[in-house]
Amino acid sequence: MLLALGINHNTAPVDIRERVAFAPNRVAEALQAMCDALAIEEAAVLSTCNRTELYTWGEVRSADVLQWLGDFHGLACNALEPYHYALSDAEAIEHMMKVAAGLDSLVLGEPQILGQMKSAYSDATDAGTVGRGLHYGFQQIFNVAKRVRSETEIGANPVSVAFAAVSLAQQIFSDLKEDTALLIGAGETIELVARHLHNNGIKHLIVANRTLERAQLLTNELNGEAILLSDIPEQLPRADIVISSTASQLPLLGKGAVEAALKKRKHKPMFMVDIAVPRDIETQVDELDDVYLYTVDDLRAVIDESRKSREEAAKKAELIVAEGVAQYQAEMRALQAVSTIKAYRQQAEHLRDKELEKALRALESGADAAQTMTQLARALTNKLIHSPTTKLKQASADGRAEVIDISQELLGIDLSKEPSKPH
Structure with a gap:
């Protein structure tokens, strides 16, 4: 039996989602622990800023999977009960296909999720928790997502979370040509943010990352400045715009550091967007008068404006998914023989x-x-x-x-x- 159990942006706020997010360096450990605890051989984990989903193959109850998720993160099961969903077999594969195709994303049709789904499959394969059941399911999912990309306009004029963050910045700062942006992290989302800011004429770009080399790869191309995470307190007073997206399990920017930076800026306002889950910027920062702090959930209004143009493409994508589900069911029935x-x-x-x-x-x-x-x-x-x-x-x-x-x-x-x- 295929089971998909998750918590996402439609079912839970960011303060719940961040508590069940999996750090990349703990995924292999989590997969082995889940298989051992549930007495199954196949499992995979998808953990992004908008969702955490567990995929299992075998005879297991969804209540037990939810219990394990809570236990792993030190949470009571009843704290997660109102926010989770659990789907099995045909409904599970349909949901996973929609996720991979971007039909279940905050940004309808966003392309990053397919890469994240492939990473989830790769991580589980490396951990030895993918067998015939999940392998076959993921291959069908990737085929459907590829068809959706090639046969529909779902990805035309893409509006990503990164684009939405920059659009929000433009609404607050009328002319980015006079501003300095500090980007925290150097992953795919921050790279997209940097390119959008560069294309919109940002005056100065600073990228802070755990390793300087990674930040330099990005800033060299965009004529920016690379710094280490430890340099943020010193450089923060220069930033008019701060956008953060890392895989850190603890906040990187606290209220005290921001308060000190505002004093040096003589209380000139700062615009901050925390795309990370778990969050990189302490929630108490929002209490400061001269800070406009937004989370990934706050970007929904910007994103919804673009949604209507993609809904026709989404209808065609839904038909492709339905065909994929039917094919999966037929072939699974054949495999049973x-x-x-x-x-x-x-x-x-x-x-x-x-x-x-x-x-x-x-x-x-x-x-x-x-x-x-x-x-x-x-x-x-x-x-x-x-x-x-x-x-x-x-x-x-x-x-x-x-x-x-x-x-x-x-x-x-x-x-x-x-x-x-x-x-």
């Missing part, structure tokens, strides 16, 4: 080997070859049809006509066609 087919073949091969061994012994002892071959064919035929014919007779005696009908279909028998008589 594999074990039966394998066992039936092994049984037939065992009977064949026994009869062949008898025939070879007879030939070695000087028996007539033609007679031995005839006996081999007769014995093998009788052995192969013995069990089915016995069961068919019993079904007929019990009045189970449906078994007779199914058997005719399985065995390729058409009673309307009389077999030709030998001449």
Whole structure:
């Protein structure tokens, strides 16, 4: 059974989402712990700023998965109960396909989620928690997402969280050509923010990151300045705009540091957007009079303006997803027969080997070859049809006509066609 259990931007506020987010360096540990605790062999974790989702393959109750999620993060299960959703089999694969295609994102059709879903699959593969069930499911998901990208306009004129953050900055600062932006982090989201700011003529760009080399890769291209995270307090007074998106599990910017920076700025206002989950900027910063602090949830209004233009494309994408779900279900049903087919073949091969061994012994002892071959064919035929014919007779005696009908279909028998008589 495929299970998808999660908490996302539609079901929970950021202060709940950040408490169940998985640090990248703990994903492998979490996957092994989940498999051990739930007695399953297959699991994957998707953790982004807008969602945390657990995917499992095996016989497991959603209540147990939710309990494990709470335990892992030190939360009471009832604290998560109102905010979670759990889907199984067809509904689970449909949801995962929609997530990968950007149909369930805060930004309809946003492209980053597919890469994040691929990373979730890759991380689980590396951790050894992907088997045939999840592997096949993820491949179908990626195929559907690729079709949505290539066959619809869902990704045309993309409006990402990064774009929304810069748009909000433009609403507050009429002319970015006079402003300095401090970006915290150097991942994909911050790279998009930096490019949007650069394209909109930002006067000066500062990128702070844990490693200087990573920040320099970005700033060298955009004619900006790279600093370490430890340099933020010193450089913060220069920043009119602060946008942060890291994978840190603890806040990087506290109320005291911002308060000190505002004094040096003589209380010139600062605009801040915290895209990270868990958050990079302490919530108490919002208490300061000269700071405009926004979280990823506050960007929804900006994003919703672009949503209408994508809704037609989304309808076509939904049809592609429906086709993908139907194909997945059909192929999963076919896979369910594999074990039966394998066992039936092994049984037939065992009977064949026994009869062949008898025939070879007879030939070695000087028996007539033609007679031995005839006996081999007769014995093998009788052995192969013995069990089915016995069961068919019993079904007929019990009045189970449906078994007779199914058997005719399985065995390729058409009673309307009389077999030709030998001449």
